[in-house]
Amino acid sequence: MKQIYADNAATTFVTDEILGAMMPFLTGRFGNPSSIYRLGMDALRGVEHARKQCADAIGAKPNEIYFTSGGSEADNWAIKETARRLKNESGKNHIITTNFEHHAVLHTCQALEREGFDVTYLPVDERGLITAAQVEAALTDKTAIVSIMYANNEIGTLLPIAEIGEICRNRNNKVIFHTDAVQAVGNIHIDVKSQNIDMMSVSGHKIHAPKGIGFLYCKNGINLRNFIHGGGQERGKRAGTENTAGIAALGLAMEIATRDIQAKAEKVAKMRDRLISELSKIPASCVNGDLKNRLPGNVNLSFIGVEGESLLLNMDLKGISASSGSACTSGSLDPSHVLLALGLPHEIAHGSCRITINEYNTDEEIDIIIKEVPEIISKIRSMSPLWEDFVNGKDNAQRFFKWLSPIK
Amino acid sequence: MLYSEKVMEHFTNPRNVGEIPDADGVGEVGNAKCGDIMKMYLKIDNGIVTDCKFKTFGCGAAIATSSAATEMIKGQPIETVMKLTNKAVIDSLDGLPAQKLHCSVLAEQAVKAALSDYYTKNGIDPAPILGEIGECAHCAQ
Numbered sequence: 001m002k003q004i005y006a007d008n009a010a011t012t013f014v015t016d017e018i019l020g021a022m023m024p025f026l027t028g029r030f031g032n033p034s035s036i037y038r039l040g041m042d043a044l045r046g047v048e049h050a051r052k053q054c055a056d057a058i059g060a061k062p063n064e065i066y067f068t069s070g071g072s073e074a075d076n077w078a079i080k081e082t083a084r085r086l087k088n089e090s091g092k093n094h095i096i097t098t099n100f101e102h103h104a105v106l107h108t109c110q111a112l113e114r115e116g117f118d119v120t121y122l123p124v125d126e127r128g129l130i131t132a133a134q135v136e137a138a139l140t141d142k143t144a145i146v147s148i149m150y151a152n153n154e155i156g157t158l159l160p161i162a163e164i165g166e167i168c169r170n171r172n173n174k175v176i177f178h179t180d181a182v183q184a185v186g187n188i189h190i191d192v193k194s195q196n197i198d199m200m201s202v203s204g205h206k207i208h209a210p211k212g213i214g215f216l217y218c219k220n221g222i223n224l225r226n227f228i229h230g231g232g233q234e235r236g237k238r239a240g241t242e243n244t245a246g247i248a249a250l251g252l253a254m255e256i257a258t259r260d261i262q263a264k265a266e267k268v269a270k271m272r273d274r275l276i277s278e279l280s281k282i283p284a285s286c287v288n289g290d291l292k293n294r295l296p297g298n299v300n301l302s303f304i305g306v307e308g309e310s311l312l313l314n315m316d317l318k319g320i321s322a323s324s325g326s327a328c329t330s331g332s333l334d335p336s337h338v339l340l341a342l343g344l345p346h347e348i349a350h351g352s353c354r355i356t357i358n359e360y361n362t363d364e365e366i367d368i369i370i371k372e373v374p375e376i377i378s379k380i381r382s383m384s385p386l387w388e389d390f391v392n393g394k395d396n397a398q399r400f401f402k403w404l405s406p407i408k
Numbered sequence: 409m410l411y412s413e414k415v416m417e418h419f420t421n422p423r424n425v426g427e428i429p430d431a432d433g434v435g436e437v438g439n440a441k442c443g444d445i446m447k448m449y450l451k452i453d454n455g456i457v458t459d460c461k462f463k464t465f466g467c468g469a470a471i472a473t474s475s476a477a478t479e480m481i482k483g484q485p486i487e488t489v490m491k492l493t494n495k496a497v498i499d500s501l502d503g504l505p506a507q508k509l510h511c512s513v514l515a516e517q518a519v520k521a522a523l524s525d526y527y528t529k530n531g532i533d534p535a536p537i538l539g540e541i542g543e544c545a546h547c548a549q
Contacts, residue, residue, distance in 0.1 A: 309467035385447040386465035
């Protein structure tokens with residue numbers, strides 16, 4: 001059976017080319033970049049080359065790139081240390097974010113609330129969007145940092161980052177603007193200067209580098225406080241011997257991911273649109289997230305009467321790897337906060353399916369998904385008491401109609 | 409999260425899926441908000457569960473525990489069926505991940521709810537026989 005990997009928003013495989021760039025740093029060029037002899041300097045050269053690759057890929061300067069263990073660390077670092085510093089320096093104790101951020105941002109903000117910060121969680125609309133005007137209206141003289149994701153990890157919606165950045169920058173009492181760009185990088189053209197981004201989090205394993213490497217971009221002039229204490233790595237801001245192989249991989253991955261981005265996005269978006277248009281023909285389904293402002297590789301649909309985890313397990317039995325926002329995949333009873341933020345009822349949110357493709361997926365794979373998913377949905381619904389009740393109009397079934405396509 | 413081979417086997421080939429139109433007892437537990445609903449149908453002749461079928465909306469564990477429970481009670485006398493515990497269902501599946509234990513509770517409750525319906529239909533108060541069929545601790549949260 002052909003294996004189809006359609007969960008690229010979760011992680012990606014390491015390409016041969018990128019693996020090849022890592023290998024020397026695990027073997028011959030294994031030196032510690034802090035060491036003074038040639039072996040050390042050679043490793044340091046590799047780190048600095050990768051730093052330049054990362055900087056070039058987003059329109060930054062190399063000394064604005066700080067390597068981290070990944071996106072979550074970069075989010076924690078940017079938000080916690082900026083918020084704490086500005087509170088100490090100027091008594092600012094307000095943070096603005098959205099209610100559908102990744103948990104790396106949401107839980108960080110919640111931790112800061114326990115430290116006495118006030119956090120505004122801007123509500124997204126039913127399409128999964130916010131406006132720059134919402135951010136502007138929420139700004140106060142006490143606002144230290146605005147952290148808003150570039151693209152949502154579950155429904156793929158793109159937020160007006162450049163506009164939000166401009167509002168933060170033009171504010172008299174300047175506000176720092178951070179964005180979690182983990183899902184956007186490599187899919188959308190990012191230029192931190194023209195898009196008014198002060199700080200940005202990036203992860204390597206979403207763009208074919210290995211897990212455990214990422215970076216924080218922090219604009220020159222912003223006083224970034226030390227996050228991990230110890231040695232003098234990352235200009236004294238983030239201690240710990242550099243993950244040289246991971247860094248080399250990330251540098252090359254950033255270079256490759258941002259190359260020919262427009263052509264790549266168009267190709268992927270074509271496959272995405274075919275998936276959305278075919279799968280949304282399934283009765284009593286809905287597409288989650290705005291169709292226009294959307295990552296090229298994100299497909300997210302819900303099917304009432306179907307529970308997400310059993311949908312994924314059945315897809316896996318057909319060789320297709322995907323993900324869901326159902327409660328069962330998270331280990332809690334509530335379905336994903338992202339789908340609930342759109343205003344979806346639990347019953348519909350439980351039946352969600354996220355398919356995330358990239359340039360390594362093929363039209364043939366899309367054909368297979370389009371063929372298999374409707375059959376799986378029928379099979380699950382045939383044994384679902386919720387579907388039976390829905391079709392028979394029990395339990396006030398019409399309350400779900402406004403979200404769903406007709407039952408037929 | 410890891411499912412045992414037995415869980416995956418039941419999930420892939422669930423036993424006794426469907427409905428019994430002239431069932432002697434039908435029980436439904438769980439709710440769509442939590443993401444699990446189990447509906448259990450029993451056919452009872454001379455105190456023996458001669459047939460049972462289920463329909464489940466829920467995750468892999470919910471489907472596997474429903475399927476395993478029907479296998480465990482089919483052909484058994486009511487006295488044995490009413491003693492079915494979620495632990496026995498878990499053991500028959502070689503264990504469940506911790507966050508899925510509530511699915512096994514639902515399976516036990518679905519069987520008891522169907523028995524309760526059977527007694528009620530026959531003019532017998534089920535409470536003294538079956539005791540309280542509690543809410544799943546997770547669902548009640």
